Amino acid sequence: MQVALFFIFATLAVAGAVNLLVQRAPINAALSLVAVMGALAVLYLLLGAEFIAFVQILVYAGAIMVLFVFVIMLLNAQPDEASHRSRVARIIGVPALVALLVEFAGFLATQFSDSPVRMGEYISSTEDLGMALFHQYLLPFEVTSVLFLVGLIGAVLLAARREDPPAAMPTAVSSSSAKTTPAELVIR
Amino acid sequence: MSEFFGPNEWFVSRPLAELGIFALGILLLDYWFRRWRPGLTPLLALLGIGFAAIPTRQIQLAVRQAPLQAFDGALRVDNFAVYFWFLFLAAAGVAVLTSYRFLEIEEEPQGEYYALLLFSVIGMFVLAAADELIVAFLGLEVMSLALYVLVGYLRRDRRSNEAALKYLLLGAFSSAILAYGMSLLYGLSGSTRFEEVAAALARQSTAQPLVFLGVAALTVGLLFKLAAAPFHQWAPDAYQGAPTALVGFMSVGVKAAAFALLLRLFQTALPAQRPGWAPMLAGVALATMTLGNFGALLQNNTKRLLAYSSIAHAGYMLLGFVAGNQTGRYGVLVYLLVYTFMELGAFTVLVSLRRRGIVGDRVDDLNGLMHKAPGSAIMMLLFLLSLAGVPPLAGFYGKYFIFLALIQTQHFALAVAAVLYVALSLYYYVRLVAAMFTGTATESAPLSYSAGLRLALGALVALTVLVGVFPEPMLRMAHNALIGW
Numbered sequence: 001m002q003v004a005l006f007f008i009f010a011t012l013a014v015a016g017a018v019n020l021l022v023q024r025a026p027i028n029a030a031l032s033l034v035a036v037m038g039a040l041a042v043l044y045l046l047l048g049a050e051f052i053a054f055v056q057i058l059v060y061a062g063a064i065m066v067l068f069v070f071v072i073m074l075l076n077a078q079p080d081e082a083s084h085r086s087r088v089a090r091i092i093g094v095p096a097l098v099a100l101l102v103e104f105a106g107f108l109a110t111q112f113s114d115s116p117v118r119m120g121e122y123i124s125s126t127e128d129l130g131m132a133l134f135h136q137y138l139l140p141f142e143v144t145s146v147l148f149l150v151g152l153i154g155a156v157l158l159a160a161r162r163e164d165p166p167a168a169m170p171t172a173v174s175s176s177s178a179k180t181t182p183a184e185l186v187i188r
Numbered sequence: 189m190s191e192f193f194g195p196n197e198w199f200v201s202r203p204l205a206e207l208g209i210f211a212l213g214i215l216l217l218d219y220w221f222r223r224w225r226p227g228l229t230p231l232l233a234l235l236g237i238g239f240a241a242i243p244t245r246q247i248q249l250a251v252r253q254a255p256l257q258a259f260d261g262a263l264r265v266d267n268f269a270v271y272f273w274f275l276f277l278a279a280a281g282v283a284v285l286t287s288y289r290f291l292e293i294e295e296e297p298q299g300e301y302y303a304l305l306l307f308s309v310i311g312m313f314v315l316a317a318a319d320e321l322i323v324a325f326l327g328l329e330v331m332s333l334a335l336y337v338l339v340g341y342l343r344r345d346r347r348s349n350e351a352a353l354k355y356l357l358l359g360a361f362s363s364a365i366l367a368y369g370m371s372l373l374y375g376l377s378g379s380t381r382f383e384e385v386a387a388a389l390a391r392q393s394t395a396q397p398l399v400f401l402g403v404a405a406l407t408v409g410l411l412f413k414l415a416a417a418p419f420h421q422w423a424p425d426a427y428q429g430a431p432t433a434l435v436g437f438m439s440v441g442v443k444a445a446a447f448a449l450l451l452r453l454f455q456t457a458l459p460a461q462r463p464g465w466a467p468m469l470a471g472v473a474l475a476t477m478t479l480g481n482f483g484a485l486l487q488n489n490t491k492r493l494l495a496y497s498s499i500a501h502a503g504y505m506l507l508g509f510v511a512g513n514q515t516g517r518y519g520v521l522v523y524l525l526v527y528t529f530m531e532l533g534a535f536t537v538l539v540s541l542r543r544r545g546i547v548g549d550r551v552d553d554l555n556g557l558m559h560k561a562p563g564s565a566i567m568m569l570l571f572l573l574s575l576a577g578v579p580p581l582a583g584f585y586g587k588y589f590i591f592l593a594l595i596q597t598q599h600f601a602l603a604v605a606a607v608l609y610v611a612l613s614l615y616y617y618v619r620l621v622a623a624m625f626t627g628t629a630t631e632s633a634p635l636s637y638s639a640g641l642r643l644a645l646g647a648l649v650a651l652t653v654l655v656g657v658f659p660e661p662m663l664r665m666a667h668n669a670l671i672g673w
Contacts, residue, residue, distance in 0.1 A: 134192070138259055158352075
């Protein structure tokens, strides 16, 4: 059962990854990345790492993919035009890829011949993770939350539009068009 | 209370909690009362600093005999950490006192400024007491991130935007290098605790490539924050663009925090690596003094000039670290303390030069200050002479102990070079003095003093002179900070 599921989702992940590379339209590529992420989440689940699996779905398949799709839609990205096929890629790239794959296969064959992958002391179950996070790493956890808060305040502060239009301020600004902050530039 | 948040944790995290609560309170109350009481937020910030000072004092009394370990060894609060905590609180207090009027002139909102200031103090607190790599890194990031935003706080000022972007990019770069070094040390030792890193590295030689790379990356990351050569280029730009009222705090606080971590790292985590690294740091210190002092000679902008001079000061402090004996560490602590008064003082005078329509950061803006505001001019004179290290003032003692440590450890060439650079630095400090006393004013707008600014200036000048005349209490504080080292 486990093995069957593994092969189904592993195949799905690899197929998604290949599709991601082959697709011309950015939106199709992004959507096949979702498939890869989802299949990976199932693989994590099969390894007993349910927390990582759910975080994978929430963060990668959810938040980050939404961001990707959002940017693609915003930029109105068009399908890629086929570029001039480079001869260098064929002469150097293909042999290099083959060499890399052979090397990798050889490594797998010698290093992990038939012993199964050993799991660590901690399987990253939600409970273990919570215990570690709120016992040993309580202070880093709290300081990180302060860090995020500072980042949030800073981003809002720098990006926020000013309430009053600055009328001919006698500041050090030489030209009046210097109102755009770096953060605004990023957002626009 | 369970075992992972016991009385120790509660006791130690109280100053952090006070600062955090006040920072959040400032944001909320500023949102509610901005229209009616714009002056509320600086008062709240001062109150927060005061409230944080009370538990800090209690902790100081408690750790006098034995240091407190908290959060499973993530924090180690000892005399050394508490010394730096008070230093950060004092610097933040001065920054709050001088900022209100300045922000009013710049027509920027008050609330977030003080909240971010308090957050950066939290980062410094964590950094100075960190006994573990992750916590040290996070403390450094909280401090830096808040300061990146504060540097770019003057959103209409193009230079402020540029300074913030440069500071952010170079800061992120240095943080990445630092994190890389930390990850290597973790990989070598299997632990992020300083003591365990030390135990694991005690058997390894400095020449071992991974150890070398790890310590090098860590040191380079910290040298960036210290603005030591060759990683100092961001400092003049960042100081020039940042709000003048903030620059003093930035210069003092970040330097003190980075030195706290540097001293603690090489004391507890990398003691075995120290001998191998002292010569390289001696080179860095020499380069820092050279570039700082020569750079300052050429500046026509007061903030840039003081930025280069602060680079030179970092070079002198690094020499104390190079000497590496108890006197050297003691010298660094004394230097940081007196540097806090005089650097903040010099920048506070510059803040008063910022008026509506006058930026007040060119050397020419100091022209004729003696006629316009004799009090300010004389105070600036005292701060500048103290920065130069002229004997009856506080700045002398910082340099004295550093040079003493160099001589005790037979670094005669370095001591001679440092003394020559002190002589050189007199040139550009006197240039500012000459502008104040002999130049003729180009405008007659009165200086902008607020009550807070007067208070800050008075306190700073009193400290600069009093510590110079009666150094005993301050020297005892620095001495106590090193008990148990």
